């Protein structure tokens with residue numbers, strides 16, 4: 001107990017020493033806390049318009065090629081978590097999952113055919129969800145074999161799968177893990193969210209704290225090398241003490257690292273989770289902005305003190321190579337992405353596309369029956385989009401490599417963003433040397449708000465966010 005109090009006091013003191021007021025006074029934070037705009041990709045999804053597969057595949061051979069990585073989406077889950085905004089289906093029967101796998105394979109084949117490739121080269125792979133480990137033993141084997149049939153994994157540096165604890169338990173759980181490991185899965189990222197059973201129940205999760213511990217043991221037994229967990233802070237009724245205890249438990253686990261997510265109450269994609277109803281009914285049970293800041297800093301401080309470093313924004317690991325290669329490749333390598341499955345997105349040779357996101361799955365199936373990949377929205381990137389994206393994504397997630405930027409765009413970072421960088425450096429949120437530009441320790445606290453400053457103003461849902469920048473830069 002004393003440890004918890006000591007940690008909180010230390011975090012408060014460290015926070016007080018940071019010039020948060022200076023950042024606030026600079027005007028880069030939106031006046032209203034509700035106007036939080038997470039920077040997930042660039043250009044943002046709000047700029048996508050109707051599109052079908054023609055845009056992504058036309059003149060494919062003549063467009064400049066980049067390295068490709070693979071995303072595969074499995075939409076099934078054991079329960080619907082209150083906070084989740086993803087497109088998911090719960091309690092699906094085994095036959096329904098079989099049908100989805102049939103269509104997933106058809107979509108992989110459609111990509112290969114349209115790209116004129118025998119196999120899709122995958123420099124890293126992420127199987128996300130939903131809950132990919134919802135598949136039963138036979139389906140897991142079939143799915144793994146399918147991936148090896150259609151993707152070239154000889155170039156893959158990391159094969160990562162998202163999981164939920166209960167789906168990894170018992171003999172079946174172990175067998176699924178063994179099959180995945182046997183097919184090259186190195187890394188599992190497991191949704192844990194909290195170590196408090198009452199919060200887990202309130203979140204609508206089916207697993208308990210003990211299930212988490214047992215699932216980690218199972219993964220180790222199955223020789224999964226790289227285990228990550230997801231935790232959420234700023235959850236309703238979660239006190240600072242509870243969060244501190246969670247963090248102190250996390251750093252003692254036999255894992256390589258973890259992702260710390262601040263609860264997002266509002267959707268950023270097509271679906272709004274039920275959490276908004278709780279927020280509208282009882283906003284008082286949600287931690288306020290100052291408490292959220294304290295929780296965030298506790299997460300960073302306890303991690304650093306125990307040898308977990310924030311190598312990617314909100315991703316903490318003991319060793320840098322254990323971080324998500326998929327995220328590193330698309331945000332810093334600025335690679336192309338082949339995404340298959342309902343609600344997945346792709347990025348091929350200058351065109352972004354988003355797949356249909358219907359929970360019934362019928363629109364997804366209908367498009368594939370027409371021999372089309374399941375795209376319904378997208379954006380052909382302009383030169384302005386490229387100049388900004390190649391800076392925004394690495395800045396938000398890791399650091400901008402100036403020579404790589406020049407290689408990709410033919411122009412220097414200073415020529416494009418020199419004035420903005422200088423201004424944000426005076427506020428103390430950005431640092432640079434001859435080789436890199438990165439968010440300072442203070443800047444990482446406001447990663448979304450700082451990176452938003454580099455957006456095209458027409459792409460902002462809250463244009464006043466850049467007013468301060470306009471004034472400062474004249």
Ligand SMILES: C[S@@+](CC[C@H](N)C(=O)[O-])C[C@H]1O[C@@H](n2cnc3c(N)ncnc32)[C@H](O)[C@@H]1O
Pocket residue numbers: 077083084085086129130131162163164165190191192193230231232261262263264265273
């Ligand atoms: C797509 S889920 C996959 C993990 C798996 N389905 C599970 O939940 O066990 C990836 C992670 O996103 C995070 N997440 C989902 N919704 C969130 C929200 N509204 N706010 C913050 N984090 C969220 C959770 O930590 C979750 O584990």
Ligand code: SF4
Pocket residue numbers: 076077078079080081084085086088129130131164191
């Ligand atoms: S958090 Fe994970 S398990 Fe829960 S509904 Fe979302 S994707 Fe499914």
